[in-house]
Amino acid sequence: MKLSKSQLETYERDGYLTLPGLFSAAEVDAMKSELRRIQDIDTDHLVRERSGGVAKTIYRVHEDNGPTASPVFHAASRCPRVLEPAKAVLGDESLYVYHTKCNLKTAIDGSVWQWHQDYGTWRKDGVPQPALTTALVMLDKPTELNGCLYFIPGSHKVGNLEPRFDDATAYKFWVVPKERLLDIMANSPEPVPITGEPGTVVFFHPNILHASGHNLSRHDRWAIYVVYNKVANRPLDVPNPRPDYVRSTNFAPLQLGTDDILAAGRVAA
Numbered sequence: 086m087k088l089s090k091s092q093l094e095t096y097e098r099d100g101y102l103t104l105p106g107l108f109s110a111a112e113v114d115a116m117k118s119e120l121r122r123i124q125d126i127d128t129d130h131l132v133r134e135r136s137g138g139v140a141k142t143i144y145r146v147h148e149d150n151g152p153t154a155s156p157v158f159h160a161a162s163r164c165p166r167v168l169e170p171a172k173a174v175l176g177d178e179s180l181y182v183y184h185t186k187c188n189l190k191t192a193i194d195g196s197v198w199q200w201h202q203d204y205g206t207w208r209k210d211g212v213p214q215p216a217l218t219t220a221l222v223m224l225d226k227p228t229e230l231n232g233c234l235y236f237i238p239g240s241h242k243v244g245n246l247e248p249r250f251d252d253a254t255a256y257k258f259w260v261v262p263k264e265r266l267l268d269i270m271a272n273s274p275e276p277v278p279i280t281g282e283p284g285t286v287v288f289f290h291p292n293i294l295h296a297s298g299h300n301l302s303r304h305d306r307w308a309i310y311v312v313y314n315k316v317a318n319r320p321l322d323v324p325n326p327r328p329d330y331v332r333s334t335n336f337a338p339l340q341l342g343t344d345d346i347l348a349a350g351r352v353a354a
Contacts, residue, residue, distance in 0.1 A: 086166040088173045096174050100241035100293035101279075107166050108222060108284035112157075115347055117224050117307060119146070119155045120187055128152040130330045134194050141196070143187040145330040147311065153330070158185060160349035162311045163342035167220050167286060171313040174218050174288055179338040183207070183217055183314040184331050189307050190232050195300030197232075200266050203312075204291035205248035205259040210332045211320035215245065217312055221287040224307040227280050232300040234279040234308075241290035243269055261294060269294065313339075 088102075096102040108116075124131065124140035130153045132142040145151055146158040161167065162182055172178055189195070204215040227233035248259035261269075270276075276296075279287055289295070291312075300306055319336050326332055343349050 086169050088170050093173060096288060096290070099236075099238045101236055101238075101287055101289035102170075102174070103279075103281060104170065104286045104288070105281055106284055107286040108161070110284065112161070112346060113224055113283045115157050116161070116222070116309065119157050120189065120224075120307060123153050123155065123187075124189065126152055129328070134191075134196060139191050139194050140189050143189070145185060145333075146187060146309070147182050147185040148335065151330070156349070156351070157346060158309065160342055160346035161222070163339055164344045164346050164349075165341055166344055167222075167311065168313075168339060168341055170286075170288060171218055171220060175216060175313065175315055177216075177315045177317070179316040180313045181316055181319075181336050181339055182333060183212075183312040184333055185312070186310045186331075187307070188310070189305065190297070190300045191305050192231075192300060192303050195232050195306065197299050198297045199251055199260040200294055200296040201248065201258065201260045202246055202292045202294060204245060205261070207291060207320075208245060209259065209323070210327060211323040212314065212318060213321060214318055215291045216318045217291045217314045218288050219291065220311040220313070221279070221289065222309045222311070223281050223283050223285045223287075224309065225305055226283055227278075227306050227308070228302070229278050229280075229298075230300075231302040231304050231306040232298045233306065234295055234297045235276040236279055236289065237270065237276050237294040238274045240269060240273055240294040241292040243292070243294075245292065266294070
């Protein structure tokens with residue numbers, strides 16, 4: 086899939102680009118089936134909610150080995166309709182998957198993700214530049230009630246903010262300090278809810294400010310995030326690096342696969 090000049094300009098201006106209908110209902114069903122299978126596995130590749138112990142986040146579904154490996158996600162992360170736009174927004178043909186993260190924001194239990202820049206964490210992983218892009222694949226229909234993602238349009242242009250470590254939520258990570266966040270919000274467009282039908286893909290910049298609320302609905306909101314990095318931007322050595330499932334050490338350039346991800350998944354399985 087080739088992006089138009091207008092689409093590339095939208096990504097550059099707003100820090101994100103929405104591509105509706107990239108995956109079919111059958112493909113979404115296959116992905117959700119895989120996540121139902123994987124969430125029952127006992128592994129450190131999976132983070133659970135403090136309340137109820139339900140799965141919150143599953144990592145590393147894009148590889149062909151490991152406890153959370155999935156043939157369908159392996160194929161989806163390499164299919165032309167996703168990999169080609171990633172190459173286009175990054176302006177580089179040589180990419181690898183930095184990590185995959187499946188967020189399972191379950192009905193009632195799905196909790197908050199505070200305002201943050203993804204690069205706030207990845208910079209501490211040793212990644213030299215914010216030269217990555219994330220493909221968000223909607224597996225359920227996100228709404229404001231069920232805890233959809235919010236972006237502050239154009240906020241990727243504020244640059245690299247110094248984050249603060251937050252350990253108050255089930256997933257401990259680096260967030261934007263409140264005082265700096267309020268200042269940015271006062272000088273930016275209002276946050277926008279990122280909604281769409283299942284199968285929609287949203288590419289977004291690692292420095293765009295984003296967050297999501299509690300799932301107050303009776304419906305789950307599942308999504309997968311495939312993070313692409315330039316091979317030339319691979320992390321530098323840092324003390325006590327995070328494990329491979331969140332900071333991949335497989336730097337081999339991705340080979341373009343097939344758009345028939347269901348067939349590819351069956352062959353790989």
